Amino acid sequence: MKESRLFPWLGVIFGATYFLVPLIATxxxxxxxxxxxxxxxxxxxxLADPYFxxxxxxxxxIAVCTILVGIxxxxxxxxxxxxxxxxxxxxxxxxxxxxxxxPAIVIVFGYLRMYNSSSWLPLTSSARGTDLLLTFSYVxxxxxxxxxxxxxxxxxxxxxxxxxxxxxxxxxxxRILLTVILPNVRVAVLSGAFLTFAIVIGEFTMASxxxxxxxxxxxxxxxxxxxxxxxxxAIIAFAITWACMGLINLFAAMGRQxxxx
Amino acid sequence: xxxxxxxxxxxxFGAQTTVKGIDLAVERGEFVTLLGxxxxxxxxxxxxxxxxxxxxxxxxxxxGKDVTNLRPNQRHxxxxxxxxxxxxxxxxxxxIAFGLKVARKPSAEIAARVKEMLELIKLPDLGDRYPxxxxxxxxxxxxxxxxxxxxxxxxxxxxxxxxxxxxxxxSLREEIRAVQRALGITTxxxxxxxxxxxxxxxxxxxxxxxxxxxxxxxFEIYNYPKTRFVASFVGTLNILNGRVLDxxxxxxxxxxxxxxxxxxxxxxxxxxxxxxxxxxxxLSIGHANGGSNNLTGTIDEVHFLGSVVRIRVRFKDNIxxxxxxxxxxxxxxxxxxxxxVNFTREDILVLDRPTI
Ligand SMILES: Nc1ncnc2c1ncn2[C@@H]1O[C@H](COP(=O)(O)OP(=O)(O)OP(=O)(O)O)[C@@H](O)[C@H]1O
Ligand SMILES: [Mg+2]
Numbered sequence: 001m002k003e004s005r006l007f008p009w010l011g012v013i014f015g016a017t018y019f020l021v022p023l024i025a026t027x028x029x030x031x032x033x034x035x036x037x038x039x040x041x042x043x044x045x046x047l048a049d050p051y052f053x054x055x056x057x058x059x060x061x062i063a064v065c066t067i068l069v070g071i072x073x074x075x076x077x078x079x080x081x082x083x084x085x086x087x088x089x090x091x092x093x094x095x096x097x098x099x100x101x102x103p104a105i106v107i108v109f110g111y112l113r114m115y116n117s118s119s120w121l122p123l124t125s126s127a128r129g130t131d132l133l134l135t136f137s138y139v140x141x142x143x144x145x146x147x148x149x150x151x152x153x154x155x156x157x158x159x160x161x162x163x164x165x166x167x168x169x170x171x172x173x174x175r176i177l178l179t180v181i182l183p184n185v186r187v188a189v190l191s192g193a194f195l196t197f198a199i200v201i202g203e204f205t206m207a208s209x210x211x212x213x214x215x216x217x218x219x220x221x222x223x224x225x226x227x228x229x230x231x232x233x234a235i236i237a238f239a240i241t242w243a244c245m246g247l248i249n250l251f252a253a254m255g256r257q258x259x260x261x
Numbered sequence: 262x263x264x265x266x267x268x269x270x271x272x273x274f275g276a277q278t279t280v281k282g283i284d285l286a287v288e289r290g291e292f293v294t295l296l297g298x299x300x301x302x303x304x305x306x307x308x309x310x311x312x313x314x315x316x317x318x319x320x321x322x323x324x325g326k327d328v329t330n331l332r333p334n335q336r337h338x339x340x341x342x343x344x345x346x347x348x349x350x351x352x353x354x355x356x357i358a359f360g361l362k363v364a365r366k367p368s369a370e371i372a373a374r375v376k377e378m379l380e381l382i383k384l385p386d387l388g389d390r391y392p393x394x395x396x397x398x399x400x401x402x403x404x405x406x407x408x409x410x411x412x413x414x415x416x417x418x419x420x421x422x423x424x425x426x427x428x429x430x431x432s433l434r435e436e437i438r439a440v441q442r443a444l445g446i447t448t449x450x451x452x453x454x455x456x457x458x459x460x461x462x463x464x465x466x467x468x469x470x471x472x473x474x475x476x477x478x479x480f481e482i483y484n485y486p487k488t489r490f491v492a493s494f495v496g497t498l499n500i501l502n503g504r505v506l507d508x509x510x511x512x513x514x515x516x517x518x519x520x521x522x523x524x525x526x527x528x529x530x531x532x533x534x535x536x537x538x539x540x541x542x543x544l545s546i547g548h549a550n551g552g553s554n555n556l557t558g559t560i561d562e563v564h565f566l567g568s569v570v571r572i573r574v575r576f577k578d579n580i581x582x583x584x585x586x587x588x589x590x591x592x593x594x595x596x597x598x599x600x601x602v603n604f605t606r607e608d609i610l611v612l613d614r615p616t617i
Contacts, residue, residue, distance in 0.1 A: 161346040164313055165404075167333040168340040169360030169411060183350035 023238070030231035042232035046222075052233075055218035059207075062131065062214065063200035066138040067193045070146040073139065075189065078151045079181055082159050096147040099140050104205040111137055112209070130210050137206045142199050146192040153188020154181070190251045194244040202237060262325060264289040264447050265310070265415060270319035272305050279305050281471035282319070290445040292438065296458040297468035298494065303451045306468075307417050310449065312336050323414055339408030339446075343420040345400040347392040353403050354379070354388035360411035378406040381440060398429040405437065409444065416441070416448045422457065434461055455495045459483060467491050489612040492538050499539040499581040500612070505529045511606070513537070516577035520554040523606035538610040541571070544583035546594070549603035560598045574602055 031038040033045075046052055081092050099107065115133055117125035123133040159181065166176045182189070207214035219237065223230040263286035272280040279302045287293050295303045308314040310321055312333035321329045328336050347356050354375050361371045379385045382402040392400055401421055408416060421437070422430045438461050441448050452458055458465050459479040467474040467482060467490075475482060475491045486492035493500070503513040503520070508529045511522040515537070522537075529535060548555050561580060562573040569584045570593045583602065585593075594600065 157349070158344055158346065161342050161344050162348060164311075164333070165340065165342065165346040165348075165407075166359070167313070168311055168336075168338055169407070170334045170337075170363045171359075172334060175363065180348055180350075184348070186350075 026231050027235055030228060030235055033228040042228040043236070046229050046232050046236065051218055055213050055215045056201075058213050059201050059215035060197075062135055062138065062212075063197045065135045066142060066200050067146075067196050069135060069139045070142055070192070070196055071150075071189055074143070074147045074150045074192070075182060075185070076177060078147060078154050079159065079177065082151070082154050083163060092147075093151075096143050100144050104137075104141060104203075105209070107140060108137060108206045108209045124210070130212060134206060134210050134212050134214075137210075138196070138200050138203065141203065141206070142192075142196040145195040145199070149188045149192035149195070150185060153185035156188075157184050187251050187254070191248040194248045198241045198244045201240060263287055264291075264324055265449075266320075266322040267306075267310070268320045268322075270306065270309060270321065271317045272302070272309060272314060273317045279471055280309070283468075283471075283473055285466060285473070285476070287447055287449065289447055292441055292448045292450065292461060292463045294450045294452060294458040294462040294465045295468055296452060296455060296465050296495070297474075299453055301468045302471045303453070303468055304419055307419050307449060307451050310415070311338050311340050311417055337411070337414045339411065339413035339416045341401070341404050341408050341416070341418045341421045343423055345392070345397070345404050345424075347400055347403055347407070349392050351391075352388065353384070353390050353392070353395070356392070356403055357388075357407045357410050359407060364411060374410055378410050381409075381443070382406045383436075396429075397425050398433055401425065401433065402436070405440065409440070409446070414447070416446050417451075418448065419451045420453070421450075423452070423454070430457075437461070459495070465495075467494065469494075486538075486610065489536065492610060492612055497541050497582065499541065499544075499583075501537045501539065501579040501581065503535050503537045505531055505533045505535060507531065508533075513609075515556060516579055518556050518576065520556065520609065521552075521606050522609040522611060524609060524611050526611050536612040538612050539581060539604060539608060541582050541584045543604050543608035544581060544602050545604070546572070546583070546585060546600055546602060548601045553603045553605050554609070555601050555603045557599065557601045560594050560596050560600050563593050563596060565593065574600055 030042050031040065033039060033041040077092065081089055111133060112124065113119075115121050115123035115129075123129040162180055162184070163176055166180045171180070201215055202219075203214070204216035204220055208217045208220070215237075219230070219233055222233055265285075265287040267283055267285040270280055270283045270285075271278065283306060285293075295306060297303050305314060309316050312328070312331060312335075316329055319329070320327055323336070347353075348359065351359065357375045357378050358371050361374060366374075375388065376385075379388055382405060384399060384402060387395065387399065387403075392403070395403065401424075404421070418437070422433055425433065434457055450458075450461060459482075462479055464476060464478055465482045466476045469490050475487045477485075482491060482495055486495060492498055501515055503515045505526065506512040506514050506519065508526050508531065511524070511526055513520050513522060513526075513535070526535065556576055558574045558576040560572060561575040564571040564573075565587070568587055570587050571582055571584050572594065573580060573582050581602065587593075
């Protein structure tokens with residue numbers, strides 16, 4: 001009995017060490033900016049840096065836009081596939097997984113070719129246009145996560161019967177989507193949204209190549225030029241990601257409570 | 262003209278024809294049940310009436326108006342599903358109000374109607390609850406209220422009771438019938454449970470493999486089944502083989518014992534073997550005089566079912582089951598005991614009559 005428990009525990013301890021040691025070391029290092037004592041000086045400097053605030057704010061806005069576009073794209077698609085075109089499901093799943101297979105740099109070069117200032121849709125010729133392009137590239141990047149969680153959420157409810165019940169009560173398609181389907185996949189949509197947020201906040205390649213003042217390039221720039229601040233930034237970015245994960249779990253738990261079926 | 266008229270309704274899925282040309286006329290306020298085994302096409306017929314499935318051919322008219330090609334949200338039909346299908350994100354009151362809100366009724370009218378419906382389904386205090394806080398039976402009552410709140414022209418119910426346990430099922434079927442009578446709403450009810458069909462319906466439409474086998478009142482369907490399928494599907498039935506001794510007087514031989522049927526066996530000739538049917542409740546134990554049929558055999562099996570005792574009697578090749586009431590003061594008969602079974606001449610149904 002005791003022996004059989006030993007190995008799983010060893011595994012857990014090994015895994016925890018693997019993840020925690022670098023994290024703790026980074027944290028410890030980030031506190032050593034002032035000679036001879038621990039302080040949060042590096043954090044103070046980072047948080048007071050106007051570039052930090054600007055780039056983080058920019059990325060947060062882009063993340064929210066990405067989430068909204070992602071929801072508007074994924075929810076109706078997953079709904080229609082589930083309800084009317086179940087045979088298309090493997091195809092759609094394959095397409096939504098492509099961004100995981102194709103490197104971001106390839107996607108962004110593709111975009112730059114398609115939408116450069118001499119193309120038929122010159123998105124990159126203005127800052128707003130490039131923001132739009134960046135948002136759409138992030139939608140692509142986050143699609144596997146968003147689509148998957150929406151699809152899972154839809155599978156957990158009886159989409160067909162709920163739709164038919166609403167239809168027989170006189171409801172139109174847009175109304176069914178907004179008042180019946182969306183509220184019932186709220187939890188799934190939220191977890192997709194937080195994953196999207198975490199991805200967008202840390203993304204470097206696309207923002208850098210499109211030359212937008214996002215958080216990812218800022219992280220990279222600080223990392224190349226300073227000693228202690230990057231460590232503090234890494235810890236902050238890590239905390240944001242974990243907060244997102246925590247929120248996903250929280251909403252999922254709340255969802256289980258209110259939607260026990 | 263009938264309120265709901267279905268003419269030559271056909272539905273094919275790919276190469277398979279599921280509904281094979283059905284004609285049905287339902288009067289205003291009538292409660293008609295579609296009864297049939299699993300996969301016979303009941304749900305498909307109902308879904309075509311609701312508009313969720315488009316008919317391959319044929320017409321559906323409601324109150325004289327052709328609705329065959331209308332979308333479901335244009336048909337004014339109330340539907341109750343087997344899976345309760347309440348909107349999980351809405352309270353009971355909001356569920357009931359849904360159709361009224363879609364129809365943009367004033368909020369005072371909606372509130373009054375919701376209250377009225379909650380009283381109708383006898384759940385006046387549960388308006389604020391959410392579906393997951395209700396039992397299956399309560400959910401199904403709310404689903405009924407939601408469908409009825411918009412005053413639909415026709416109410417369609419697809420096996421609404423089959424997910425519930427036996428006790429609730431019986432009380433709810435009485436309740437559904439009472440609500441239906443109170444509102445006088447034309448109703449089509451789908452079930453594969455013959456007891457449900459017999460106890461609730463004005464008329465039963467027995468369906469087999471996409472065709473109507475028989476349409477009639479529960480009394481007619483049960484007592485005068487027209488086909489072997491109806492006879493065996495509705496109620497428990499003993500089927501025996503009988504040899505014709507004399508077709509004009511209706512004399513038959515069952516395992517070398519003579520019986521007489523009052524139902525015509527006109528086309529049969531002496532020596533033919535016919536399939537005969539006897540309802541368990543038509544049989545009783547003991548010898549009867551006065552023109553009744555008597556068959557002697559031995560007791561094969563005794564099942565004690567509570568208020569009823571079901572006894573199986575073997576003659577030679579033929580076996581029948583019969584029901585007697587449980588009497589606490591007399592023990593049921595025992596296996597192997599010889600016994601005489603009697604039934605009247607009218608009780609023998611002749612299922613397979615050779616064509617003339
Ligand atoms: N959308 C569909 N596509 C293909 N075949 C279908 C479809 N819907 C129903 N069928 C077929 O039609 C036949 C009848 O189905 P239907 O659901 O009407 O049966 P039912 O009488 O309601 O049975 P049950 O009592 O099991 O609900 C079945 O063989 C089924 O496989
Ligand atoms: Mg069915």
